[in-house]
Amino acid sequence: MKKAIFILIGVAMIAGCKPSPQPINYGTDLCNHCQMTIVDRQHAGEAVTKKSKVYKFDAIECMVNYVNVHQEPEWAILLAGDYNRPGEMTDALAGSYLISKAIPSPMGAYLSAFASKEEAEKVQSEKGGEIYDWSQLLTKLHPGTPQ
Amino acid sequence: MRYFIIILLFFISGHSLARIIVVCKTCPVEGIGVAIQLAQEGDTILVKRGIYQEYDIKIDKCLTLIGQDWPVVEGGNQSEVFSITAPGVTMEGFQIQNTGASQSQERAGIRIKNTSDFRIRRNRLLNTYFGIYLEYSRDGIVEDNYIKGEAVSETTSGNAVHAWYCKQITVRGNSVYGHRDGIYFEFVDSSWISHNYSEANVRYGLHFMFSNDDRYFHNTFRHNGSGVAVMFSKRIDMIANHFEHNWGTAAYGLLLKEIYDASLRDNHFDRNTIGIFMEGAARINYENNTFSNNGITLKMMGGCIANHFKGNFFFSNTLDLVVEGNTNDNSFDGNYWSEYTGYDLNRDGVGDVPYRPVKLFAYVMHRCPESVVLLRSFFVDLLNLSEK
Numbered sequence: 001m002k003k004a005i006f007i008l009i010g011v012a013m014i015a016g017c018k019p020s021p022q023p024i025n026y027g028t029d030l031c032n033h034c035q036m037t038i039v040d041r042q043h044a045g046e047a048v049t050k051k052s053k054v055y056k057f058d059a060i061e062c063m064v065n066y067v068n069v070h071q072e073p074e075w076a077i078l079l080a081g082d083y084n085r086p087g088e089m090t091d092a093l094a095g096s097y098l099i100s101k102a103i104p105s106p107m108g109a110y111l112s113a114f115a116s117k118e119e120a121e122k123v124q125s126e127k128g129g130e131i132y133d134w135s136q137l138l139t140k141l142h143p144g145t146p147q
Numbered sequence: 148m149r150y151f152i153i154i155l156l157f158f159i160s161g162h163s164l165a166r167i168i169v170v171c172k173t174c175p176v177e178g179i180g181v182a183i184q185l186a187q188e189g190d191t192i193l194v195k196r197g198i199y200q201e202y203d204i205k206i207d208k209c210l211t212l213i214g215q216d217w218p219v220v221e222g223g224n225q226s227e228v229f230s231i232t233a234p235g236v237t238m239e240g241f242q243i244q245n246t247g248a249s250q251s252q253e254r255a256g257i258r259i260k261n262t263s264d265f266r267i268r269r270n271r272l273l274n275t276y277f278g279i280y281l282e283y284s285r286d287g288i289v290e291d292n293y294i295k296g297e298a299v300s301e302t303t304s305g306n307a308v309h310a311w312y313c314k315q316i317t318v319r320g321n322s323v324y325g326h327r328d329g330i331y332f333e334f335v336d337s338s339w340i341s342h343n344y345s346e347a348n349v350r351y352g353l354h355f356m357f358s359n360d361d362r363y364f365h366n367t368f369r370h371n372g373s374g375v376a377v378m379f380s381k382r383i384d385m386i387a388n389h390f391e392h393n394w395g396t397a398a399y400g401l402l403l404k405e406i407y408d409a410s411l412r413d414n415h416f417d418r419n420t421i422g423i424f425m426e427g428a429a430r431i432n433y434e435n436n437t438f439s440n441n442g443i444t445l446k447m448m449g450g451c452i453a454n455h456f457k458g459n460f461f462f463s464n465t466l467d468l469v470v471e472g473n474t475n476d477n478s479f480d481g482n483y484w485s486e487y488t489g490y491d492l493n494r495d496g497v498g499d500v501p502y503r504p505v506k507l508f509a510y511v512m513h514r515c516p517e518s519v520v521l522l523r524s525f526f527v528d529l530l531n532l533s534e535k
Binding site: 030037 | 250311327333334349350351356357372373376378379395396397402404424426
């Protein structure tokens with residue numbers, strides 16, 4: 001019996017340590033990169049480390065810049081605000097990105113995220129711009145890269 | 148006599164070139180949109196009292212629109228209300244309300260696009276998503292407007308005055324409430340913001356992004372999410388503004404982030420959680436400002452170089468200065484500190500021992516914010532005493 005309890009506690013502790021995202025409190029939480037208050041529900045970002053520390057960003061470009069500069073810590077979860085579903089997040093690594101001058105984003109990169117490439121292409125056909133995936137985005141926005 | 152009549156006729160005919168079109172519910176012209184279609188360049192449209200259910204009104208001619216006794220233009224949560232695309236338009240005396248919100252379209256009460264020489268005066272904008280939205284425009288004035296949004300805790304709101312890619316504009320004497328940012332400048336150069344009152348906005352009272360050579364003076368920023376944010380900008384002058392009552396775990400009177408060659412003069416910072424938060428702020432002169440009743444007066448993060456504080460007044464603040472990271476080449480000269488307890492034996496008006504604004508406890512509190520409960524305790528008093 002005692003053993004079972006120890007195992008249970010152990011399992012609970014391990015489960016408790018699994019990195020999980022936190023909801024963003026729009027209007028009060030600050031961006032970890034630029035210190036701005038997060039208000040834009042279509043363009044926010046969130047990154048969680050393997051040690052469960054949560055970083056929140058007011059714009060996807062802030063998250064990209066932060067992740068680009070900080071290779072450490074190791075990131076477990078990267079989420080980008082879904083342009084089509086304000087307030088919801090989509091997996092940043094699997095998402096599709098549109099840079100279009102017709103859609104301003106909080107930090108001036110004109111960058112929006114979409115859950116799938118089809119959704120991104122649909123908005124692209126209306127507003128114009130170019131589509132990137134996550135790894136292309138990292139190089140596109142990297143400080144050393146000519147834009 | 149005959150010459151006189153000819154001259155008189157000349158004046159009369161000259162005058163009749165610019166017509167006045169009167170709009171009211173019982174007039175031949177009943178709608179504002181219809182009046183604009185009828186009008187020619189240079190005409191005046193006088194709109195009398197009444198409720199006009201109109202939206203998407205396009206002003207594409209040089210016109211003067213005057214509202215008499217506050218005519219109400221009701222957007223009915225359908226769409227944008229006015230958009231101005233012609234140079235030289237004046238709009239005055241309208242009450243514009245209810246644009247409604249849209250996910251893909253940034254709706255505004257009055258949009259000014261690709262134009263110049265506009266004058267938007269003395270209008271009321273109620274419950275508009277964006278109040279006045281200026282884009283790719285120059286040489287215009289937005290003054291004495293009253294703009295009130297419903298976004299008290301909501302974040303689904305735009306800015307009261309939003310300027311994007313503008314030059315040489317003046318935003319003066321407006322009162323802005325309950326929007327995302329009271330006044331927002333992105334890529335706006337050589338412009339002035341003065342005598343505005345900005346209160347109860349969700350994010351900032353005033354917000355600069357990527358804007359250079361601007362000046363804001365004699366404004367009051369009160370009770371906003373944070374007072375003013377100046378980010379990624381150069382050569383901004385901030386003179387005689389009031390930054391008041393910005394309380395919250397992450398609220399500032401003024402946020403300076405990546406800003407160079409600026410000056411702050413004669414400003415008042417009263418009752419803010421953090422007076423000024425600086426990160427990457429370089430070559431900035433702070434002169435003759437008053438800081439009173441703030442939690443942390445100045446918080447300097449990394450990359451703050453060549454900031455000069457001269458002749459400022461620090462009064463009744465909990466902590467005067469918190470420093471983190473590599474900050475160097477900053478100077479403090481001839482400031483008044485109410486926390487100073489030294490003597491002035493030679494009576495030259497300056498304390499004999501320089502004041503040290505950074506306390507050990509400020510460092511402890513910065514590393515471990517929970518230790519704030521010890522503030523004002525005997526232990527911290529001992530710590531401060533032993534530091535001297």
